[in-house]
Amino acid sequence: MQVKRFFAPDMRQAMKFVRDELGADAVIMGNRKVAGGIELTACLDYPTTPSAAAAPAQPSPALTSELQKTQSRIAQARAELLLRSAEEKAANRQMTDKRIEPVLPSEPVNFAQALKQRLAEPVAAPAADSQSMAQVKAELSGLRELLEVQLGSMAWNRVSQQSPLQARLCKRLLQMGLPAEMARTLLSRVAREKDPRKAWRMVLAHLAHAVKTPLKEPLQEPGLIALVGPAGMGKTTTLAKLAARYVLQYGAHSLALVSLDSYRIGAQEQLRTLGRILGVPVTAADPSQPLQHVLRQYADKRTVLIDTAGMPKSAPGLREQLTALESLRGKVRNYLVLGATSQAAVMQTAWQNYQSCGLNGLILSRVDEAATLGEALSLAITRKLPVAYVADGPRIPEDISVPTAAQLVSRAVHLQLPDEPAEETLQGMFAGLDKGEGWPQAV
Template identity: 55%
Template sequence: MQVKRFFAADMRQAMKLVRDELGADACILGNRRVAGGVELTAALDVQMPPAGQANPQLEQELRATQAKIAAARSELDNRTLEASQNGQLFAAANAAAERKPAAMASRTSTSPADQQALDAMRAELHGLRELIEVQLGSIAWGQLQSRQPQQASLWRRLQRLGLSAELSRQMLERVARINDPRQAWRLLLAHLAHAIRIPEQEVIEEGGLVALVGPAGMGKTTTLAKLAARHVLKHGPQGLALVGMDSFRIGAHEQLKTLGRILNVPVLQVDPGQSLSQVLAPLARKKLVLIDTAGLPANDPALRLQLEALANRGLKVKNFLVMAATSQGQVLKAAYHGYKRCGLAGCIISKVDEAACLGEVLELAIGQQLPVAYLTDGPRIPDDLQLPKSHQLVSRAVSLQLPEEPSEDVMAGAFAGLYQQSTLRAG
C-alpha cells in the first residue's frame, strides 16, 4: 500500500495534489487542519470502477463520514447550549449574590480549554464538509458524463461563458428534454437572453435625477460624460445639469467642471456638510440631472452618508450601479451588496471592450434582476455608449468565451459548488 501525506492551502488544492500524484484510484484516509492549510493522508490500493460510474464503496464511506459529522455537530450544539445555559445560571446567581461574581464566573463560564476544543471541532467539521463536497462533486460530474454526455457537453459550454454552476443548472433544466445538441444550445442561449432585463425607455429620455454609483475604478465619471454628451447631442444643453458628490478624489470636481464647460451645462458640487437636497433645489426645472458619486471603500462612514442621501424618497433619485466587465465575480457581488442600500434602478456595464469574459457580470444582472440600461465599450465620448439588446449581449458573451475546455478539476469543483449551495439553502 502506498500511503502519502499532502499539504495545501485548501481542500480542493489538496485533492488535486492527490489526483496528480496517486491518480484517480487514490483513497482518502484522513484529513486535518494544520498551520497554513490542510493535510490529507491518501493511499493507493483501492480498485475503483470505470470513470463516470458510481462508486458504492466511496459513497458508503461518505455516508459514514456524514453520520460522523452529524454526531459531531450534535455534540457541538450540546456543548454550546450547555455553555449558554451556564451563562444564564451565572447571571441569575450573580443577581442574587453580588458578593461572589468572580467565583461564580470561574465555575460557570466556558473555560479556555473548552473553547479551544469547540474551535478545533468546528475546524474539523469544516474540513470534513469540504472533503465530502469535493468528492461528491467528482462523483456527480463523472456520472453525468457517463449517463448524459449531451448534458455534460452543454455544462462545459456554459462554464466557458463564465456562468456559475447554479445558473447553469437552472438553464439546463429548461432544455433537459431536447435531444438535438444544436437545438438545445440555441434554446439555452435564448433562455439566457430572455433572463436579461432591459429598460423599456432609455434613461436619458425618461429624465429626472440619475446617479451613477459603484466602487472606484468602475468608470462612473467617464460613463457620466458619455451620457451627458449623448443628451446634449440629441436635445441640446438647456435641460441638463451635472452634480458632483465626489469631494474625496483629487481633481474630481475640476474634471466635472471641464466637462460642463465643454458641453455648456451648469455644474454644482455637494460640499462637505451640505445636503444633496439643497444643491438640487435650484435644478428643479432641469429635465435631466446627472449625479457623479464618490467610489468609497465599503467600511468608510462617508459611504453610508452618501447612500442615505441617494436613498431619500423625497428626492426620487434613480441610482444605477456601474459594473466594469473586467471585474471578478466576487468584486461585482461585493459592489452590489454594498450599494443596494440606496435602491438600485438598474446597472450599466462598462469596459466591455477590455473584458475577457461577460458571464460573471451578466450573471449578477440576471440573478439580482437589475435592468441593463447601457454598456460602454471604448473611451470615445459619446460614441462608445450603447443601448443594449439582450440577444446581442449573449452573442457577445459567446464571442468572448474561454478558448479552452474547462478541466475535469474545474467541472468537479463546479458540481461541488452546487452541494455548497444546497447546504446553504438547507441551513
Template identity: 55%
Template sequence: MQVKRFFAADMRQAMNRVKEELGADASILSTRKVAGGIELTAALDYNLQSLPARANPALEAELRKTKEHIMQAQASMSLREEVAGTKRDRQLFDKVMAHSTAIHQPAVAQYSSASQPSVDQQELAQMRSELLGLRELLEMQLGTIAWGSVQHQQPKQAELWKRLQKMGLPAELVGNLMQKVASETDQRQAWRMVLAHLAHELDTPAKDPLQHGGVIALVGPAGMGKTTTLAKLAARYVLEHGAQNVAIVSMDSFRIGAQEQLKTLGRILNVSVSHVEVGQSLEQALHPLQKKRLVLIDTAGLPAQDPMLAMQLDSLAARGVQAKNYLVLAATSQAQVLKAAWHAYKRCGLAGCIITKLDEAVSMGEALGMAICHNLAVAYTTDGPRIPDDIQASRSHQLVSRAVRMQNPDDPGEQEMAAMYATSYQAAARQVG
C-alpha cells in the same frame, strides 16, 4: 493496496496531488491539520481499476449525510461560543460529532477533545478549521462524482455545461438554465434554447432611460468608470436635445480633480455644472435645477465601510430627490467584487446597472450573471473611451450574442467543472430546502 501521505498548503492542493499520483479512484483515509498546511492520507486499491468508472449512489448519499452533520456541527460551535459552557450546547455538539465520527472516524478522530469538560477558544478555532477542511474535501468529492456521472451518462449535457462555463456565467445561473433544457436531446437546439432562456432572464429597459429625463445618479466603487460614463450620457443628450436642457451635479468632494474634470466637461458641452457644498443637502442643491429636463449626478466611489458612503446613499434615496440610481460595474471586475458592490450600494434603491469597460474584459458572463441574480436591469454598456460614441442602450439578445463572442477559447479543466457542478448542486439543494 497502495497507501501514501500527502502534504500541501490547503485541502484543494492536497486533493490535486492525490489525483496526480494515485488517480481519481484513490480513497481518502484521513486528514489532519499540521504545521504549514494539511496532511492527507490516501489509498489506492488496484482491484478497483478493473471496475467501470461510474457514480456510486450509496457513497454519494453517505457523503451528503456527512456534509449535513458537519454543517450542524458548525452551527453548534457558533452557538457554543455565544453561550459557552452550557450543558445544552455541549450535548448538541457531542451528538453531532458522534454522528460525523461514526461515518468518517479516521478523518475526525482528533475531535474527541470536544467531550472534555472545557474547551478553550484555540481548540474551537482548530476544530472549526478542521471541519471546514473536511467540508471542502466532501464538496470536492461530491462535485467530482456528480460531474463524472454527467460526462459518462449525458455527454451532450456536459458539453453545454462547458460552453456556459467558458462564458463566465455563475454556477447557480447555469444550473437553472440547464434544468430548462434537460429534456432536449438535440445539442444544437438545446444550445439555442439555453441562449434564448438567458436572453429572457436579462432585463433591459424598453425605452432609453435618458428619454425619460429626470434625475439620474451613477453610483459604484472607485474605478468602475462612473465619471466617464456620465460624460458620455451628457454628450449624447446634448446632441439630441441641446445643452440648455441638461445639468450636472457632483457629490464627489473626495477624489482629487474630480470636480475640475466635470467643470472641463461642462465648458466643452456648454452645460451647467454644480456640486453639493459642505452642509448642503442634495435636495437643496437640486432645487435651482428643477426646470432642467435631465440632471446627471456624479457620486464618490467610497469604500463599503466608510460612514460617508451611507450618508451619500441615504441622500440619493431621499423622497424629495426622486433619483433613478444606476450601479456602474466594470466587466473587468471579478464576480465577488461585483457582488460586493451590489451589497454596498443597494441601500439607495437601484433602478438598474451600467456595464462598462467591455473593450478591456475577457468575458462578460460575470457581470450578466450578477445582473440576473439580483434582478438588475442592464441600461447601458460601454466599450471604449470615445465620447459619446462608445455607449449603447442595452438589448438582451445583443448582450447574449456579445457574451458568446467573448467566451474563453480554452476548455475548462476537470477541477473547474467539478467545482462549478458542485456549487450548482448546492444552490439547488438550498432552494429545495
C-alpha cells in the same frame, strides 16, 4: 500494494495529488491536519498501467467502500455527540435539583468555602468535554470535506458519461463567466433536448429572456439622473458621454450637471471643462448643504445629471452621499455604474453598498476590456437590474449605447474564455448531486 503519503495546503489539492499519482482507483486510508495543511495516506492494490490510465474514470468498488466507511464514522461521531449532550443535560438537571433542595445543616458550615467547592466541581468536566467536542468537530469537518471532494468527483464522472450533452453545455456556460448555480438552472430548462445546436440556442434564449433592459432610454424621460458606484468604474466618463448624447438629441439649453465629488482631485474641474465645451451649466454641490437647495436653481431644466464620488463602505462621506440621494427618493433615478472587468465579489459588494438609495438600473462600462461578461449579466439577473447602457470605449459620445438582451448575450458568447474550466471547478459544482439535489434528466 502501493502506499504513499501526500501533503497539501487543503483537501482539494491533496485529492488532486492522489489522483495524479495513483489514479482514480486509489483508496484513502486516513487523513489528518498537520502544520501547513493536510496529510493524506492513500494506497493502490495494483500498479497503474498506461491502458488503465487511459480508460474513462469509473467509480471503483474500493472507493465506494471507503465512502461507506467514512459515512459510518460520521454517523458514529454524531451519535457520540448526541449521547454526550444528553448526559450533560441530565447532569445539569441533577445539579440544579440539588441546588434548589433545602438543606438544614446540623452543625455550623463555612458557606464561603462550601460555595467555592460547589462551583469548582462542575467546571472541570465541561472544560474537558468542550475540548473533546472541539476535536470531534474538527475531525468531522475534515471527513466532510473529504467526502464532498470524492462525491463531487464521482458525480462529475457520472454526468460526463450519462449526459455528455449537458456536460458540454455546462462547460460553455462556465466559460462565459456565469456562476455554477445559474448554469444548472439554465440547463434544467433544456434537459429533454437531444440536439446539441438546438439545446445551445434554447439555453441562450432562456438567458436572454432573464436579462432585462429598459423599455425607453433613460435620457428620453425628463428628471434627475444620478450615477453611483465604487471608485474607478468610470462614472465621470460615463456622465460625459450621456451629457454629449443628450445635447446632440435635445440641445444644451435644457441640461445641467451637478457634481457631488468633492473628494477626488480634479473631478469637479473635469466636469466644468465638459460644461464649457457643451455649453451646459455645472455646479459643485457642498456636502454640508442639502442637495435640494442646489437643485432649485435648475428647476427649469428638463434633465439634471448628477455625478457622485466613489468611496469605500467605511468612508463617512459615502453615508452622507447616500443620505442625500435617499432624500430625493422618487425624484431621482439612480444607476449603478460597474466596470465589466470587475470581479463578481466586487460587483456584489457594490450592489450591497448602494442598494439603500434605490437603484433603477445598471450601466456597464469598460466592456471592451472585459474577458467575460457572465459575471455582470449574473448580477443584473439576480438583482433584477435592467442594463440601461453599455460603454465600450473612450470616445465621447460614440462609445455608449442602449443594448438589447440579445446583444448582451451575443457579446457574452463572443467573449467566452478559450480554455475549459478546471476539473476541480466542475467537481465542486457537482459535489451536491449525491446528496439529493440531482442533475436535470430528460423525462
